[in-house]
Amino acid sequence: MVSLSYFLIALLCTLPFLLFLNKWRRSYSGKTPPPSPPKLPVIGNLHQLGLYPHRYLQSLSRRYGPLMQLHFGSVPVLVASSPEAAREIMKNQDIVFSNRPKMSIANRLFFNNRDVAFTQYGEYWRQIRSICVLQLLSNKRVQSFRRVREEETSIMVEKIMQLGSSSSTPVNLSELLLSLTNDVVCRVTLGKKYGGGNGSEEVDKLKEMLTEIQNLMGISPVWEFIPWLNWTRRFDGVDQRVDRIVKAFDGFLESVIQEHKERDGDKDGDGDGALDFVDILLQFQRENKNRSPVEDDTVKALILDMFVAGTDTTATALEWAVAELIKNPRAMKRLQNEVREVAGSKAEIEEEDLEKMPYLKASIKESLRLHVPVVLLVPRESTRDTNVLGYDIASGTRVLINAWAIARDPSVWENPEEFLPERFLDSSIDYKGLHFELLPFGAGRRGCPGATFAVAIDELALAKLVHKFDFGLPNGARMEELDMSETSGMTVHKKSPLLLLPIPHHAAP
Known part of the structure; x- marks a missing residue:
């Protein structure tokens, strides 16, 4: 002592x-490095981040500017907090910043980085990214799974009808939204649902594995930034947890792949006769046997990419959208009027109806602005010395884009803390990576290739929810009192589950 x-x-x-x-x-x-807050020896600025790094980094950027440098232990970290800085990094110098830093947990979870999201920039990444964009997540492929989305969103509505049959019993919408995205991704990726939501041992195991993977993805171990603390790995239990989940998920995916190989790509999946993602990848593997980068571990890693990027984050985005509409009854009423007018006497909303719903699309954009699912995006790394906005950046610098701070910047957005879908009705700003004021899916080479897939689920689900139900809060609480506090982690969820009283809406004959 x-x-x-x-x-x-x-x-x-x-x-x-x-x-x-x-x-x-x-x-x-x-050299002219970016402005930096004071740091401590050894740990640098690690002690300052707290539970909500995106909020602390936002406050720092107001003092030190939209481009600043911190140190996480021995790792230099560049933080961009303005559209101009993000554009320079993700567009003008995209190739310089297209690498991913080596992250030990992600590396092991994704089968030695055989996936597209976390693997290092290079020829392997280019080949896998091309396969994902052209074979798995093209607009044509996403549309081929329209029936899956329409069926699963209808199943969700039926569940809400059953669970909310008692006017005094709240429904946990957060759980139902996660179940929806999980079931859609299962059918599209694996060809079937696991357990069908009936509480079977199989579906419970899958949910447990995905929850543990998400939890591990949110861990940034100190020894990754301070190498001489590597010995603490023997005591913190992280390696053991990673080993257990990799073994369990590998076993699950191995059985999935073998099942698909045995049926040899038989078109009996759920996507209007379309092959599921495993079928597509195995077919590509067979047809390009001597020159294909798609090995079985690649298939497993890409499946995990789909679950990590397509279930939790998609459900979280939808959860925040519903929460914002509940808290803003005026916006909810306008959206309900639009959806119900387009639906007319139809019993079900179909995807083709969504193009006639500009306020619906604006509501999704506005929710993605206020609640970027991955607030700091996935880290990048510079591959050589460069200059950004007049500042010298060294090779090997880790880069964080504070998409959450950019989306709430008062110099960019009027009334940035308010939920105002109207701001997008006469605006060309979109979430597809061309407008750096709004970056929920990133941009450039390392932008998320699944943006169209995710938004297709969210738009249809939200339309069906507001078409079929009016919502109240338990215990007579006022809508404006809804708790909007958030959790910490890689994906920022609503802290408390969304418990609502669904009131079926009966359209006039």
């Missing part, structure tokens, strides 16, 4: 000298 006290006293005494030395070194290096 005494030695620790002496260490802390010595650290405090030498801190001013170390800060001066760092400032002097910068002045005489001939």
